[in-house]
Amino acid sequence: MFPRLLPVTRNLLIANVGVYLLQLMLGNAFQTWFALWPVGHGFMPWQLLTYGFLHDTSGLTHLLFNMLALYMFGSSLEQTWGPKRFLTYFLVCIVGAGLLQLIVGWWMVSAGALPYATVGASGGVFGLLLGYGMLFPNQRMIVFPLPMEIKARTLVIFYAVLALVLGFTGLQPGVAHFAHLGGMLFGWLMIRYWRGQPPFRKGPRKPKPPHLRAVK
Template sequence: MSRYDALQRNQDVARMPFNLPRVTKTLLIANGIGFLLQLLLGDDRLVALMLWPWGDVAYDPVGALAPAFMPWQLVTYSFLHGGFLHLAFNMLALAMFGAPLEYTWGERRFMTYYLVSVVGAALCQLLVGSYALSQGADPYPTIGASGGVFGLLLAYGMLFPNQRVMLLFPPIPMKARTLVIVYGLFELGLGITGLQPGVAHFAHLGGMLFGWLLIRHWRGQGPLGGGGRRGPNIRIVR
């Protein structure tokens, strides 16, 4: 990246709280509308938009018929949230990591990346949930933009590896690359051990995985390295 580009990006980032790029702003508004609909209509009216596991229609613990999986759920689940804090943390991360990525990539590439991360997260959660259903577990829905947000976190760490970021809890500064590694290992550990039930850890990992695969594809690299036709240049800010 040239010095002029770096200066321009820093100016753009400085304006982000007041002048978010269009796609990032649209996603924030869409998630806000989704949460407002949950408050107005109730979750019961929106269950068909949540991500349900693939398998035979079954009954949940209270005796209500659980909706079957439908293709649109791969996207719609990401605009619903489990509470205000769930929404607030996801939207804060979307603004923090999404805006600089959109300024760097442009609207179309950023939107493509975000949707791939969201769908990739859904596919991974679909596998986990469907396997649990086949083993006799009760059907449960998945909601939230966290899969897409974790994909953005992965991309931010790859494009701006040495950018200093601050954790909220605890408030520890670290490089973006380190943050990605820490969060990735943390989610993997929780997903395997099941120490934090009720959170779709494998969806988070799926968003990161599919985001990583897409960036490698754009760089003209295969999933495991090397090979392939050289794709569009993806700048890395050192």
């Protein structure tokens, strides 16, 4: 059963496809300004947002996978949260993924690696996956590459562990696994902030002493 396509999700799909076409027409000049570069090697503040609308132009796989996931999880979350909260959540996940990627990129360049650009909506998509798993933990689904039905909560854990292992082992180079984790982390923090849960919940209020009335 496919979810109904809602306005913000639809507009995000259109924006990503439109930017992809601009990349094909403008080439490296577009990526130089709007991809996410390490600090000191071309980084500009707006790249923390714009990189999430760019994709690898060497093929369609990167774009198609992200857009399919955006459609699958985004429509359900937009229907639950409403357009404003959903868009806020998605963009926070994009920026949060970019911030963690900046830290990892700085560390790698400091260790002698060549600076490289990061592109893709995957950080936001992983944030959507995390949000879906938190809101609908027992929803059963089949998602590539798993050949079986699995609960959404289990799927979130599987992808988080996979990203962590691949990020530390380097078994899948050329993929920003820590950006994926950053999207999930900031998505988790955003939801807990909305729910008033730790680390954002204020301490319990001390009860006010009862007002005493003098009886004459």
